[in-house]
Amino acid sequence: MASYPYSSTSSSDISTPRSISPSSSAGRSSQSSVSNINKRMSISSSRRISAANPMSSVDIATIEEAMRMANLDTMRGYTQNTPGEVRQHATTEYLTQNQALGYQVLNEPLWNKGLSFTPEQRVHKNLTGLLPHVMEGADKQTERALKVIRTRQTSIDKYLYLSNVKSNNVDLFYRLLIDNAREMMPLVYTPTIGDVCLQYSTLYTRPEALYISIKQRRSIRTMLRNWPYPNPEICVVTDGSRILGLGDLGVNGVGIPIGKLALYTAAAGIHPGKTLPIVLDCGTANETNLKDPLYLGMRSKRVSVAEQQTFMDEFMEAAAEVFPNMVVQFEDFESEKAFNYLDRYRNKYKCFNDDIQGTGAVVLGGYIGAVNLSGVPIEEQRLVFMGAGSAGVGVAKQLVEYYTKRGLSEQAARDKFWLVDTKGLVTKDRGDKLAEHKKYFARTDNNGHQFRTLEEVIEYVKPTALVGLTATFGVFTESVVRALKASVDAGGLGRRPILFPLSNPLTKAECTFEQAVTWTDGTVIFASGSPFSPFTAKTGDGHAVTYHPNQGNNVYVFPGIGLGAILAKAGRVTDSMIYTSAAALAGALNADEIHKGLIYPRIERVRDASLVVAREVMKAARRDGVSMLPEAQWNEWEEWGDPALEKYIKEHIYDPVL
Ligand SMILES: NC(=O)c1ccc[n+]([C@@H]2O[C@H](COP(=O)([O-])OP(=O)(O)OC[C@H]3O[C@@H](n4cnc5c(N)ncnc54)[C@H](O)[C@@H]3O)[C@@H](O)[C@H]2O)c1
Ligand SMILES: O=C(O)C[C@H](O)C(=O)O
Numbered sequence: 001m002a003s004y005p006y007s008s009t010s011s012s013d014i015s016t017p018r019s020i021s022p023s024s025s026a027g028r029s030s031q032s033s034v035s036n037i038n039k040r041m042s043i044s045s046s047r048r049i050s051a052a053n054p055m056s057s058v059d060i061a062t063i064e065e066a067m068r069m070a071n072l073d074t075m076r077g078y079t080q081n082t083p084g085e086v087r088q089h090a091t092t093e094y095l096t097q098n099q100a101l102g103y104q105v106l107n108e109p110l111w112n113k114g115l116s117f118t119p120e121q122r123v124h125k126n127l128t129g130l131l132p133h134v135m136e137g138a139d140k141q142t143e144r145a146l147k148v149i150r151t152r153q154t155s156i157d158k159y160l161y162l163s164n165v166k167s168n169n170v171d172l173f174y175r176l177l178i179d180n181a182r183e184m185m186p187l188v189y190t191p192t193i194g195d196v197c198l199q200y201s202t203l204y205t206r207p208e209a210l211y212i213s214i215k216q217r218r219s220i221r222t223m224l225r226n227w228p229y230p231n232p233e234i235c236v237v238t239d240g241s242r243i244l245g246l247g248d249l250g251v252n253g254v255g256i257p258i259g260k261l262a263l264y265t266a267a268a269g270i271h272p273g274k275t276l277p278i279v280l281d282c283g284t285a286n287e288t289n290l291k292d293p294l295y296l297g298m299r300s301k302r303v304s305v306a307e308q309q310t311f312m313d314e315f316m317e318a319a320a321e322v323f324p325n326m327v328v329q330f331e332d333f334e335s336e337k338a339f340n341y342l343d344r345y346r347n348k349y350k351c352f353n354d355d356i357q358g359t360g361a362v363v364l365g366g367y368i369g370a371v372n373l374s375g376v377p378i379e380e381q382r383l384v385f386m387g388a389g390s391a392g393v394g395v396a397k398q399l400v401e402y403y404t405k406r407g408l409s410e411q412a413a414r415d416k417f418w419l420v421d422t423k424g425l426v427t428k429d430r431g432d433k434l435a436e437h438k439k440y441f442a443r444t445d446n447n448g449h450q451f452r453t454l455e456e457v458i459e460y461v462k463p464t465a466l467v468g469l470t471a472t473f474g475v476f477t478e479s480v481v482r483a484l485k486a487s488v489d490a491g492g493l494g495r496r497p498i499l500f501p502l503s504n505p506l507t508k509a510e511c512t513f514e515q516a517v518t519w520t521d522g523t524v525i526f527a528s529g530s531p532f533s534p535f536t537a538k539t540g541d542g543h544a545v546t547y548h549p550n551q552g553n554n555v556y557v558f559p560g561i562g563l564g565a566i567l568a569k570a571g572r573v574t575d576s577m578i579y580t581s582a583a584a585l586a587g588a589l590n591a592d593e594i595h596k597g598l599i600y601p602r603i604e605r606v607r608d609a610s611l612v613v614a615r616e617v618m619k620a621a622r623r624d625g626v627s628m629l630p631e632a633q634w635n636e637w638e639e640w641g642d643p644a645l646e647k648y649i650k651e652h653i654y655d656p657v658l
C-alpha cells in the first residue's frame with residue numbers, strides 16, 4: 001500500500017475508522033463536539049497535504065482504500081457531498097486518525113485548549129515543549145485575556161484582540177464572552193461591530209465567513225461546500241444593504257453575520273462549528289466603499305432589485321440543497337428586500353427575518369413588562385412609532401398580534417398605532433406613494449390633516465409610548481420627550497412614559513439614556529438598541545440616584561428562536577414560534593429583575609432567557625405541526641413537562657470547557 005505524505009502508519013492502524021453519524025445534531029454534546037473537531041481537523045490536514053502534494057499526485061489506489069476504510073456510505077449519507085469531496089474526506093479521515101501533530105492541534109481553533117492541556121494530553125498529542133510549562137484552567141486564561149483587553153485603548157483594538165483569541169482558541173473566546181457578557185458583548189456586537197463594519201476592508205486579516213458574489217452565481221453550491229465545517233445548522237446572511245443604522249456598507253457588512261453568530265453560540269449555546277456567516281455581494285451604493293482602494297467587495301453599483309431577487313432564489317435553493325438542516329436568518333437587508341424575501345421564502349424554507357420578526361418579538365417582550373410599570377392600562381396605551389421601515393413595521397405588527405390575542409379586533413388593535421417617517425405621520429391621503437409595507441398602518445382618521453413633525457403628532461395623538469426605529473440620532477428632542485411625559489401623565493397620577501430609542505449603533509440612538517431620564521424627571525421606562533451605561537442623577541435634596549437602562553435588542557430572542565427551531569427539527573419557522581418567543585422572554589425575568597423595575601433580563605442572564613425562549617419555540621413548533629422530531633419524543637416531554645424538555649436542551653448546547 002502506498003504511503004501518504006506525512007503518513008508512516010501501517011494499515012492495521014486504520015482498522016477502526018471513526019464513523020460520522022448521519023443524523024448527528026452534533027456539535028452540542030461533548031461527544032459530538034469531539035466528532036466535529038475530528039472532522040475539522042481532517043480538513044486542516046487535507047489543506048496541509050494538498051499544499052505540499054496536490055491530490056492529483058496521490059496514488060489513486062490508496063485513495064480508494066482510504067474511502068473504503070472510512071465507511072464511504074455513511075459519509076455520503078452525512079455530507080451529501082460530491083464524490084470528490086467524499087474522497088477528500090475519506091483520504092483525510094485516514095490520515096488524521098493517526099497523524100494529529102502537536103502544532104496542528106494548536107493551530108486548530110476548535111481543538112486548541114491553550115494552557116489547559118493536561119500533562120497526559122501534552123504527551124499524547126505531541127505538545128510537549130510546544131507550550132509553556134504551566135497548566136492553567138479557564139479562570140487564569142480569561143484573567144490574562146481580560147487584562148490585555150482592559151489595557152487596549154479603543155473598542156476596535158479590543159475587538160481585534162478578541163477576534164484573534166477566537167481564531168486561536170474558540171473555547172477561550174466563548175468563555176470570555178459568556179462569563180463577561182456585559183463587558184464583552186458591546187465589543188463583538190453593537191455598538192463596536194458597527195465601527196468594525198465601517199472599516200472592515202482595512203481591518204481584514206483572515207476570512208471568517210462565506211463571501212458569495214453575484215458574479216460567481218453559478219458556483220453557489222461549490223462555495224457552500226467549501227465551508228470547512230460540516231453541516232452548519234444556523235446561517236446568518238446579509239447583502240450588506242442596511243447595516244444597523246449605517247446604511248449600505250456592501251461586503252463590509254459581513255461583520256454583522258459574524259457578530260450575530262458569535263451570539264448564537266454565547267447566548268444560546270449553538271456549537272461554533274455549526275454556525276455559518278454569509279455575505280452576498282451584489283455591489284454597493286456606498287460611494288466611500290467604491291472609492292476605497294482597499295474595499296474587498298465587488299467594485300460596482302448595487303444590482304437591480306429584480307436581478308438580486310433571482311440571485312437570492314438561487315442562493316436559497318442551493319443552501320437548502322447543500323445544507324438541508326440549516327436554518328437561515330436574514331439580517332440587515334434594506335426594507336423592501338427584507339419584506340419581499342421573508343414573504344417569498346418563509347413557506348418554502350426554514351428561515352426568518354431578524355429585523356422584522358426578531359425585533360418585533362423582543363420589543364413585544366419588553367413592552368409587556370413596560371405596560372405593567374407604566375400605570376397606564378394596556379387598553380389605554382397609544383403608541384407612536386418614529387420610523388416605518390422593516391423594524392418599525394415589524395414591531396408594530398407583532399404588537400397588533402398581541403392586542404388581538406387579548407381580544408381586540410384587528411382594526412381596534414391597529415388603531416392604537418401611529419407610524420411616522422421622514423414625511424410625517426403615515427396617512428392614506430398624504431399624497432405620496434406609500435411603500436407597500438407601510439400601507440397596513442396608514443391612518444384614515446386624520447380628516448385630511450397631515451402632521452409633518454413628531455411634535456405635531458404627539459400633540460395630536462397624546463401617546464403613552466414612543467418607539468424610535470429611524471436610524472437617526474437625536475430625533476427624540478427635549479421638547480418631544482417632555483411632551484410625551486406630559487401627555488402620559490396629564491392627570492398627575494404618576495403614570496410613566498414608555499420611551500424606546502431602539503436604533504443602532506449608539507451614534508444612531510434617537511436620544512441618550514441620560515437625556516431620557518433628565519427630560520422625564522426620572523420617570524421614564526427606557527430601552528435602547530445598544531447598551532447605555534447607568535446614569536446617576538442628583539436629586540433636589542442632594543442625594544444621588546442611579547438609574548439602570550434596559551437593552552431592547554433582538555439578541556434576547558434570535559438565538560433562542562434559532563436554537564428552538566434547530567432542536568425541534570422544525571421544517572418552517574412559523575408566526576407562532578416567533579410570537580411565543582416574545583411571551584417567553586417576558587416571562588423570563590427573575591424576581592430580582594422585576595423588583596428592580598427592569599423589563600428585560602440582565603444581559604448576564606441572556607443564556608437563561610434563550611433557554612426559555614428555545615423551549616417555548618420548540619413547543620410552538622410542535623403545536624404548529626412543523627417539528628419533525630419523533631412522536632415518542634414529544635410524548636415523553638408532554639408527560640414529563642418543561643423540566644424534561646429543558647434537560648434535553650441543556651444536554652445539546654455548547655458550554656466551552658478549558
Ligand atoms: N434594537 C433592535 O433590536 C433593532 C432591531 C432592528 C433594527 N434596529 C435599528 O432600527 C433602525 C431602523 O432599521 P430599519 O430596518 O427599520 O431601517 P429602515 O431604513 O427600513 O427604516 C427607517 C425608517 O425610519 C424613517 N426615518 C429615517 N429618518 C427619519 C427621521 N429623521 N424622522 C422620521 N423618520 C425617519 C424612514 O423613513 C424609515 O421609515 C436601525 O438603526 C437599526 O439598527 C434595532
Ligand atoms: O444588530 C443589532 O444590534 C440589532 C438589529 O438587528 C439591527 O439591525 O440593529
Ligand SMILES: [Mg+2]
Pocket residue numbers: 244331332354355
Ligand atoms: Mg439587524
